[in-house]
Amino acid sequence: MTSRSFRSTTVARGLLAGLLAALLIGACADPNASSTASKASNQRVSDGSSGQTSVPDQPMSELDWSDCNVGRDTECATLQVPLDWEEPTGPKIGLALVRVLATGDRIGSLIGNPGGPGGSGLEFLGSDPFSEQLTRRFDTVSWDPRGVGKSTPVTCSDSVPDLLALDPDPDDSSEQAALDQAGETVSQECADSDLSLLEHISTVDVAKDLEAIRVALGDEPLNFLGFSYGTQIGQAYADLYPTKIRSMVLDGVVDPSLGFTEFLLGQTAAFDASFEENVSRCSEAGRDECGVRDLGEAYDQVHSLVEVAPMGSGDGELGPGELATAAIMTAYYEDGWQDLGPALAAGLEGDGSELRALADQYYDFGGYTAYAGVVCTDTPPPDSPAAYRRFADEARKVSPRFGGSVANELLPCATWPVEAAATAKAVTAPGAPPILVVGNTRDPATPYDNAVTVSESLESGVLVTAEISGHTAYGTNQCVTEIVDDYLINLAVPQVDPRCT
Template sequence: MWSRALAVLVAVALLATGCARDQRPLPEPGGLAWSDCGDGFQCAKLAVPLDHDVPDGERIRISVIRLPATGDRIGSLLLNPGGPGGSGVEYARAAQSVVSPGVRARFDIVGFDPRGVGASAPVECLDDHRLDAFLALDATPDDATERAALERGSREFAQGCAAHAGKLLQHVGTVDAARDMDALREALGDRKLTYLGKSYGTFLGAMYADLFPGRVRALVLDGAVDPALSRFRFNTEQADGFEVAFRAYVDDCLARGDCPFRSRDAGGAMDELTALLRRADRHPLPAGAGGDGGDREVTEALALLGALTPLYDRGSWPMLTETLTEALRGDGTMLLQNADLLMGRGADGYSNQTEANMAINCVDGAYPKDVRSYERAAADLSRTAPRFGPYIAWSSLPCAYWPTRPTFQNHPLTAKGAPPILVVGTRRDPATPYAWARSLAGELESGVLLTYEGDGHTAYNSGDTCVDTAVDRYLITGEPPEDGTTCP
């Protein structure tokens, strides 16, 4: 699922130039020719095999960026912001917001767009108009007509990916991305990998450690994904996480006295969100002037995305209050803005993060091929996570029509023989529930669990000194905190 890093990515989008402003190359050992790409950053392209099992076959190019260390350099720190589908290039552009000054002093900060993402052989499936229509579909179908429309849209999404991405689709999974990351480590001249992964990036980091345990120096896995979960179990527990997070938001706004709801108790307030979503299902909300809506309306699916986006960061809760205040008055402008933020839609159209997200997820595990399975999962989640569950259950439906087979079968990753790996879990994380951090830390042979007693998705460099101090010390010295440490 998308990480807190999305807000950072959007904030720097206008500043990010990728690697377009190449000047005279700066030759480096290891196969990377660095070029100045502005603001102290250097950019390069790394050629890797499309199929790592055919190393001499067709190659693709991975987009890489680095910000050189400001002090006594230890090596490179590779970043992944999550998603899957988030641009590591743009994330590294925001290095001052992503890592501490102490870490920037000791490491070159290196970001890369994983294969299929951003500027690295991007997966493309639908044009902007068709992607607008797909994301606005009723993803909680109430009758045969709505279900048929969702099935048709999901099938067309998968067919569009097959038509435009072709043989790349079979090779965009996390196993391939982890092998790319090892090629990048070698090209950077680092004997072992130092890495910070958020959200989905924890899966990528754990996969790397499992494939190459002897090449790990220090890995921070923040907002952990449990690779042992089946795809439907993943959806179920994530839906529960969003319900918990929204309840925490409601409790906070009721205590503060600035809640947008008429109800003065949490149960009633959450029922009002349910009622809002149902109204948007029957009569989509208008998106007024000032939004990037054009003639778009806010359907139930877009309203739900707009409500859950601010849950990723507790600092965005005041924005959620303003969003819901407007929506309850019948104005969906801010809901649409939030949904567009999460889905990567800007004034110039979509990035490819939504398409990459689907393409990577659909090969990173086995999804059912029969639509009835999704219908049953949605029905189950309507009882346990009524606001977010049915949407999340149906959201994976394109994978039922996916034209390629999975490249990973869900199972624990142990990284046998790796040095200590730091797993960070936030107690009320909406997108990657805390239980996943406990599971991943236990599955990794050398996993060390650091718990943040707080809200929001991921914890490092988001305001808690205890977490930041522990992570910085581990990255710089390789010494983790005591297993089971809790902050604050």
């Protein structure tokens, strides 16, 4: 489970917006489906006991690759898999795959996932995220996970913009009531839609899809590089199929032993720390370079302005929620203050357009329900609006600036129509080969402690620490990139934590 844990750039900061905007999904609700307002029972398998036999050793369908306009030298195909892995002969859904063939002496396929939940693997691979060393030795492959992009997408609510436009820190009971109602409206619209896909988009479902992809590619065993939420997919796969792995790298790590509220509270603290780091960098650079004298003070002043009256109008309106999202967006990369400072300076003059543009880079409303569909059901959230309000209050204590925004972005989880599939648990993956676990010490989205904990929980976990800011390290830190490449190609495992800088 992850919130606001979208994959940052692996090559250049210019790719950040496309990869952070992980929610890029079209509509697929069946208007003829029966509806229900009650929570649907979710009977997904959440341990490895039956998972080992639920995916056949033969391809579910043949892959018919053809050229596609996703990126340089890309080919695309569709793999048919069961909607419900516990009913393999039942209805099928299509998974959109993309690959780039190896340019040299081929080892096999390397499958990558950019995170999310909701990140498009097609867009990810089209951005050339891997080094030349890897693309020479591997067919690089990715996919749009079920519910995302071109893989039988899911959306079930048109009211998400109304929710995210509200002040995440209500000043009175009427504002709180409006926020609660907006969250319930989103979840009710999803309850009134076709629930069949929403009931089957958990991380465990996606991990079984990953095994089906491996089988269809004809690879034995798996090579996988997962970023952010992709690390949760990787751990779920390792839990189910530990002996079917050749190499696995987890970069920007989600800790599956953390429950819904624990994870978000830790993430809230990390966002707050990253913002304070941006404040310090702005102060060191000075007003001429940063745009404002004090980034924190400027943020608070703009917040006071938009609380009274939003700036702009329509789709360009900037309110407290969009302002918080803009600041969180810039926390993902080390020089985010260079974008946030000038935008806040414009906001102090009454122009919120630059701040709104930063917020708009963060996500696309169309994919919210696929994102929430995973996060709300991987582990149990607070199960009522009242319980969720208590959680949001706790988040505000962790970060008065951002706690309400991080928490209330997922307010529909309190009344989500599909029950959680499983409870939080650590993954040990006995029998798996060495798994590299990469963590940035100042990661704003997946705190470094996650990487430490996961590396210790996995029986074969190997910690690679990057003493840097930003979300994920591969492709942005040369030391980490070289270690990961050497491991994936040669299976070379660091004997001690390299502490990359």
